[in-house]
Amino acid sequence: MSTLVLWLVLVLSIGVFAAQVATRVRLILAAPNTFSFDHIGLRARRFLLDVIFQRQTIAERPAAGLAHALVFWGFVAFAGYTTTEFLDGLGIVDLTQTAWFAGYRLVLTGFAVAVLAGIGYLLVRRAFVRPVGLGTTVSAESIAIGLFIATLMVTFLLTYRLADESTAGRINWWVHAIVILAFLALIPASKHFHLLLSPITIFLKSPTLGHVRNLDFEKEEVGLETVKDLGSKMALDAFTCVECGRCQVNCPAWGAGKELNPKTIILQTQAALLAGDREARLAQAYTEKALWQCTTCGACENQCPVGIEHLPILIGARRGLVSNGDAPEYLGAVYNHLERRGNIWGLGYDQRQKFVESAALETFDPAQHDVLVWLGCAGAFEADYQKSMRSLFEILRARGIRFGVLAKERCTGDPAKRTGNEYMYQELATGNIADLKAAGPKKILTSCPHCVKTIGDDYRQFGYDVEIVHSAVFVDELLRGRPAKAATGDAPGGSVTFHDPCYLGRYAGKVDEPRRLLTQFGGDIAEPERNRENPFCCGAGGGLLFADKEEEPGTRISDVRFKQLRETGAGTVVTACPFCSIMLKGAHASAGAAGGDVQFVDLMTYVKDRL
Amino acid sequence: MILVIAEQRSGTLNRATWETVAAAQQLAAASGPAAEAIAIVALGSQIDGVAAELAAAQVSEVVTIDDPALALYTPDGYTAALQQVIAELAPTLVLLPHTYQTRDFAPKLAARLERALITDATAVKPGSSGPVFVRSMFQGKLTADVAAHGPEPHVVTFQIGAFRGDQAGRGPAPAPIRAIHVTIDAAAIRQTPEAPFQEAKQSVDLSQAERIVSVGRGIKGQEHLPLARQLADALGAELGASRPICDAGWLPMDRQVGSSGQTVAPKVYVALGISGAIQHLVGMKGSNVVVAINKDPDAPIFEIADYGIVGDLFEVVPAMIAALKT
Numbered sequence: 007m008s009t010l011v012l013w014l015v016l017v018l019s020i021g022v023f024a025a026q027v028a029t030r031v032r033l034i035l036a037a038p039n040t041f042s043f044d045h046i047g048l049r050a051r052r053f054l055l056d057v058i059f060q061r062q063t064i065a066e067r068p069a070a071g072l073a074h075a076l077v078f079w080g081f082v083a084f085a086g087y088t089t090t091e092f093l094d095g096l097g098i099v100d101l102t103q104t105a106w107f108a109g110y111r112l113v114l115t116g117f118a119v120a121v122l123a124g125i126g127y128l129l130v131r132r133a134f135v136r137p138v139g140l141g142t143t144v145s146a147e148s149i150a151i152g153l154f155i156a157t158l159m160v161t162f163l164l165t166y167r168l169a170d171e172s173t174a175g176r177i178n179w180w181v182h183a184i185v186i187l188a189f190l191a192l193i194p195a196s197k198h199f200h201l202l203l204s205p206i207t208i209f210l211k212s213p214t215l216g217h218v219r220n221l222d223f224e225k226e227e228v229g230l231e232t233v234k235d236l237g238s239k240m241a242l243d244a245f246t247c248v249e250c251g252r253c254q255v256n257c258p259a260w261g262a263g264k265e266l267n268p269k270t271i272i273l274q275t276q277a278a279l280l281a282g283d284r285e286a287r288l289a290q291a292y293t294e295k296a297l298w299q300c301t302t303c304g305a306c307e308n309q310c311p312v313g314i315e316h317l318p319i320l321i322g323a324r325r326g327l328v329s330n331g332d333a334p335e336y337l338g339a340v341y342n343h344l345e346r347r348g349n350i351w352g353l354g355y356d357q358r359q360k361f362v363e364s365a366a367l368e369t370f371d372p373a374q375h376d377v378l379v380w381l382g383c384a385g386a387f388e389a390d391y392q393k394s395m396r397s398l399f400e401i402l403r404a405r406g407i408r409f410g411v412l413a414k415e416r417c418t419g420d421p422a423k424r425t426g427n428e429y430m431y432q433e434l435a436t437g438n439i440a441d442l443k444a445a446g447p448k449k450i451l452t453s454c455p456h457c458v459k460t461i462g463d464d465y466r467q468f469g470y471d472v473e474i475v476h477s478a479v480f481v482d483e484l485l486r487g488r489p490a491k492a493a494t495g496d497a498p499g500g501s502v503t504f505h506d507p508c509y510l511g512r513y514a515g516k517v518d519e520p521r522r523l524l525t526q527f528g529g530d531i532a533e534p535e536r537n538r539e540n541p542f543c544c545g546a547g548g549g550l551l552f553a554d555k556e557e558e559p560g561t562r563i564s565d566v567r568f569k570q571l572r573e574t575g576a577g578t579v580v581t582a583c584p585f586c587s588i589m590l591k592g593a594h595a596s597a598g599a600a601g602g603d604v605q606f607v608d609l610m611t612y613v614k615d616r617l
Numbered sequence: 618m619i620l621v622i623a624e625q626r627s628g629t630l631n632r633a634t635w636e637t638v639a640a641a642q643q644l645a646a647a648s649g650p651a652a653e654a655i656a657i658v659a660l661g662s663q664i665d666g667v668a669a670e671l672a673a674a675q676v677s678e679v680v681t682i683d684d685p686a687l688a689l690y691t692p693d694g695y696t697a698a699l700q701q702v703i704a705e706l707a708p709t710l711v712l713l714p715h716t717y718q719t720r721d722f723a724p725k726l727a728a729r730l731e732r733a734l735i736t737d738a739t740a741v742k743p744g745s746s747g748p749v750f751v752r753s754m755f756q757g758k759l760t761a762d763v764a765a766h767g768p769e770p771h772v773v774t775f776q777i778g779a780f781r782g783d784q785a786g787r788g789p790a791p792a793p794i795r796a797i798h799v800t801i802d803a804a805a806i807r808q809t810p811e812a813p814f815q816e817a818k819q820s821v822d823l824s825q826a827e828r829i830v831s832v833g834r835g836i837k838g839q840e841h842l843p844l845a846r847q848l849a850d851a852l853g854a855e856l857g858a859s860r861p862i863c864d865a866g867w868l869p870m871d872r873q874v875g876s877s878g879q880t881v882a883p884k885v886y887v888a889l890g891i892s893g894a895i896q897h898l899v900g901m902k903g904s905n906v907v908v909a910i911n912k913d914p915d916a917p918i919f920e921i922a923d924y925g926i927v928g929d930l931f932e933v934v935p936a937m938i939a940a941l942k943t
Binding site for chain 1: 834859860861864865876877878893894895896898899902915917920921
């Protein structure tokens with residue numbers, strides 16, 4: 007009798023589970039295939055670290071992450087137990103009396119205690135501490151699942167106290183079995199679907215941060231316009247989201263009080279898919295305003311413990327808007343500048359030539375030069391940043407490095423790529439690649455982290471593979487062991503703080519090189535909140551360098567970041583990206599007297615003054 | 618005879634008309650020892666004021682077409698009226714300023730007359746058979762010399778700013794004003810104009826200002842703004858500011874110049890204590906002449922300034938005001 011009942015409940019539970027899973031799997035399979043298996047070694051490594059060892063989950067929130075890891079490892083450990091008990095309950099085979107099983111149970115006791123401790127902590131956190139990332143309301147479903155897990159462990163531990171064949175023992179067994187089957191039925195439609203999906207999602211996540219596939223214009227791709235344009239990895243991402251809010255609390259736009267919340271974007275994607283209307287416009291699923299607030303700093307994607315890639319969705323949706331002419335007004339001017347002048351400021355080419363002549367730069371020749379220096383829009387045109395470039399040239403010349411520049415450069419296309427103007431990006435990129443191939447450098451050196459990402463990573467999609475290094479990395483290697491002297495001129499010394507550019511610290515992972523240089527040349531580094539691989543963005547990325555007209559009072563990302571840097575108490579802020587420099591100087595100027603006496607200096611100038 | 622078509626709206630003359638008068642005078646002077654006569658035609662309803670204003674020009678006459686059907690601009694109405702006037706006056710050239718309104722009806726007028734049209738000319742050169750007009754092509758990458766073929770009159774429009782309106786010659790005595798009557802069939806006008814649209818304008822439109830005095834953080838405090846204002850008044854300039862000044866609330870946001878404010882292109886831009894962050898520079902790089910005053914000789918503003926004064930603005934500006942007042 008009880009065997010039959012268990013069969014019935016099991017079939018019912020699996021039926022509900024399978025139906026819901028089928029809906030989601032069908033949606034994922036119906037989407038254009040964007041799954042990628044390249045760099046299999048890197049993927050395997052990430053799988054080991056982030057799935058098995060729960061690295062990402064623990065790294066950002068050590069206590070909650072460890073509690074989660076205990077629950078996760080317990081789940082894995084219990085798989086054999088659950089299977090054995092069900093095989094017995096269903097009358098298939100009884101292995102519960104074997105010596106092997108007795109030993110296994112003994113081992114599981116330790117896991118059960120650990121799971122109880124973990125889930126207990128997580129329940130208290132969710133129900134009473136209520137961190138902001140988990141949302142404004144307490145999810146009843148999450149509490150129920152937490153209690154389910156606790157019940158499973160308690161009923162397991164009770165088996166030591168209750169005889170198997172006693173009434174209490176039978177009830178205990180049935181409670182355990184029913185809770186498992188109820189849990190199973192709840193999984194697919196809830197955030198607990200991540201139990202099954204996240205190992206796959208983590209494996210399929212691109213090994214490079216912010217990898218956004220080129221559009222293929224031959225196939226008339228225009229980006230994400232409607233639900234049917236969402237790729238299979240995006241659909242998988244949408245159903246994997248565990249709603250932990252790590253993306254949210256690390257997002258600089260959200261942190262500055264803007265509308266954008268990356269978690270909401272993923273949940274809106276999920277809702278749009280489940281709504282079933284493949285022709286529904288994504289601009290309606292998201293809000294346009296939120297889409298244009300993303301700086302593409304990558305914090306969301308980099309922090310996600312379940313392998314979600316936010317940037318392809320955000321940039322894809324921007325592409326959909328741009329292809330319909332729905333870019334914000336400020337981008338119209340930028341696109342004009344890029345199209346007509348090949349640089350973001352819209353300045354005349356003679357200005358770059360003036361700088362090239364005044365800095366006595368030679369045109370790159372592989373027979374004569376060791377490296378090609380890529381000036382970028384800032385280095386070529388921005389008077390303030392040209393001082394940093396001159397510092398770099400001075401360092402290179404002092405160390406006998408022979409370098410040259412291209413006769414002509416276009417913007418790498420970074421602002422076009424990140425704002426979704428793919429056509430313009432590809433025009434700029436292919437033009438630059440042709441020029442670079444003709445020049446034939448083995449190594450490119452630049453002071454712009456955005457150029458590093460675009461040339462070093464994005465250009466690979468066109469088959470152009472070149473080594474490009476940021477000046478912080480190049481100069482660190484060049485000056486290893488060189489003595490420092492006291493600063494010349496009015497250069498500040500003593501306590502400094504370093505603002506990691508997102509595209510250097512987070513994207514390129516170069517966090518030690520700039521610090522080593524600062525320390526070597528007498529800097530006493532005061533670390534700001536949010537540093538190294540997880541900096542808080544200056545607000546310039548993703549085309550937002552040009553958007554401060556749009557920003558509502560009190561929500562400027564640059565102001566928030568400047569305050570964080572100010573709170574270190576350091577008198578000098580060292581930057582290593584032209585755009586960070588512009589944004590932070592602007593925030594300092596706007597802060598007026600409250601901004602205090604802070605000096606801004608680019609890393610290259612800092613080093614040059616002390617060499 | 619050269620005919621200039623004036624542009625007016627609600628009795629206010631478009632200043633670009635004077636530029637076209639200057640172009641006509643240059644063409645007339647180059648036409649030979651017996652300089653060609655110039656007539657200006659103004660059309661609309663109740664335009665006596667406009668006609669009187671135009672009569673100051675050194676031209677042989679000002680012709681008016683005053684008709685209620687022309688009170689508001691319509692391409693059909695203007696074309697019908699101008700076709701008759703051109704037939705009556707038989708000019709060799711018909712010149713217009715290259716305004717939005719001109720862009721709207723000039724091609725239609727030229728087609729109706731079956732005559733050549735040259736648009737957006739920036740200069741005039743003498744040619745072997747009549748004048749040659751210079752216009753830019755391919756977004757300014759090339760300039761082309763264009764001469765009109767076919768029978769006269771040829772229709773030419775001039776880019777705004779290509780000629781200097783203030784250098785149009787004024788006559789010793791007002792030119793005679795003559796009204797010409799034309800018949801306009803109101804029923805043949807297919808367009809029904811709405812009341813002119815008035816954009817809810819920012820209270821200050823710096824983009825139209827000819828001179829701007831802009832203040833930056835070097836002004837130090839709100840209490841020093843009157844100094845900048847005095848300089849602006851002495852120059853007949855509008856007051857602008859960089860972002861920190863407006864962020865601090867010392868001046869309203871609509872005074873802000875730069876990528877986060879207005880984009881301006883005045884004839885003279887005076888930057889007081891502005892270091893010249895690129896975000897500011899891109900908003901004023903179109904200025905004709907940039908005068909920068911800053912204490913810091915390394916300030917980026919000096920990279921684009923035509924005249925730079927390294928010094929304390931609290932010393933320099935009073936001296937400038939004094940010099941302007943003498």
